Amino acid sequence: MSSSVDVSNLSEAQQDSLAQYMAVTNQDTPAAIALLGRCQWNVEIAITRFFDGEPAVDPVAEAQAQEAAMRAAQREQELAAAAAAPRIPINPRSSMSSSRSRSSDIIPAPRIVPQPNVTSRRPPSILALFFLPFSVVWRLTQGFAYLFSTLFPFLPRLLSNFYSPLHRRGASAISSRRSTTPRDTANRFIREFEEENGVTGLSWFEGGYAQALDLAKKDLKFLLVVLLSPEHDDTASYSKETLGNPDFVKFIKDRDIILWGGNVADSEAYQVSTALQCTKFPFAALITHTPQTSSTAMSVVTRVVGVVSPQKLISKLTAAIAAHSEALNTIRSRRAAEAADRNIRDEQNRAYEVSLARDAERARQRRAEEAARAKAEQEEKERLEAIEMEEMKLLAWRKWRARSLKPEPEAGPAISRIALPMLDGQRVLRRFGLSDSIEEVYAFVECGGIEPGTESAPPEKYNHEYGFRLVTNMPRKVFGHDQGKTVGDCFGKSTVLIVEPLHDDLEDEE
DSSP: OOTTSOGGGSOHHHHHHHHHHHHHHOOOHHHHHHHHHHTTTOHHHHHHHHHHOOOSSOHHHHHHHHHHHHHHHHHHHHHHHHHHSOOOOOOHHHHHHHHHHHHTSSEEOOOOOOOOOOOOOOOOHHHHHHHHHHHHHHHHHHHHHHHHHHHOTHHHHHHHTTSOHHHHHHHHHHOOOOOOOHHHHHHHHHHHHHHHHOOOOOOBOOSOHHHHHHHHHHHTOOEEEEEEOTTOTTHHHIIIIIITOHHHHHHHHHTTOEEEEEETTSHHHHHHHHHTTOOSSSEEEEEEEOTTTOTTOEEEEEEEESOOOHHHHHHHHHHHHHHHHHHHHHHHHHHHHHHHHHHHHHHHHHHHHHHHHHHHHHHHHHHHHHHHHHHHHHHHHHHHHHHHHHHHHHHHHHHHHHHTOOOOOOSSTTEEEEEEEOTTSOEEEEEEETTSBHHHHHHHHHTTTOOOOSOSSOOTTOOOOOSEEEEETTTTEEEOTTSOOBHHHHTTTEEEOEEEEHHHHHHHHO
């Protein structure tokens, strides 16, 4: 903490507010004290301003100004009414009680969460062994009593008529209903209310008081809390004639009021009655959000204590709803506007994301097309280079093979005269030895018109394949160069051969 700020000058409540504020924001002490002072030491408003920024108009000052204006207008009306009315001696005590009642019209509605049952401490082991039989008998008795009351729920109420009112109060104070979850407790109350009173038109909230309060705060609805005591003599008539009245049922449905009820014999309903300062049953309290108090406050705006007629109950609830509906409508309008703005922003964000996704897809497709085009160009380039390299190796092989061809032999009995059409279109008559291989004839046709080169060996990594075959016409016979036969075995003394390109056969097959 800074030495320039003396925290000891603050009151205890202000020091607690400062500690809560700094635990959340971790702000410097001088700035925290200054902001809390501007917020009238309201921790929630100060934290909201710290994170969201201070508005141009101070809502606290504005609320105080409105409250002062309302008080001034009310004071003027009271003065005018007092001037018009005859002068009557005023009792100071009555004026104090009336002002106190007006100030207590709106009280905070705390959020009550039912506490679990506190388990008793276990006795020492020796005492536990001593009391074990009694404990077992007590638990068995409780179990049978609960089972009996569940199977015959009307018997306890029937037997209670034989006891005096004083004895009934003492027994109810001593006995306790079985604690269950808030939802099960609410369902039990609704079931008992409908079975005992025959009223089935009310839409009770099937949950705990805290859930009902949170729902009313979230949806900006009115919450009507009804607390009943089974020991009260007028509970049955109040439930049937007032709560079960068709006008009251229609009023609850038309105003869309959240209706929560409880039996004070249950732990949760008892805690709610204590928090709402209930002193008499039956009890009804109307709770709603009061923005004039704070931005998150839930307050009791009206209380109906004791047995009243359904018309009076409806009139009091109607007056309270009318007094606070305008503020709730303002908040609903603001929330609707904020929701509309949020939806517009969401739509814009979604459209922007769709546009980004579309642009990314187009860029991806463009990159894919460029990559495919570059790959095709590379493959075409490699194919042309391979063809060019193949042609160079073929030419080198032809020069090498032309150099290694056997010279044409002289005429004699060991020769064969063969008429050959060359690849360049010329037709020649050539003599071959009868002992020459057929591959020699193929090489002669392949190397026709090629000048012998100086190569002493064929090209490396090259396997030459002839692109033609030698056949005779009549009868048609194909002579392959890899048959291992000689010219004399295949052609004899003379023959006429035809050169058929192999690519013609490939085209025919395709």
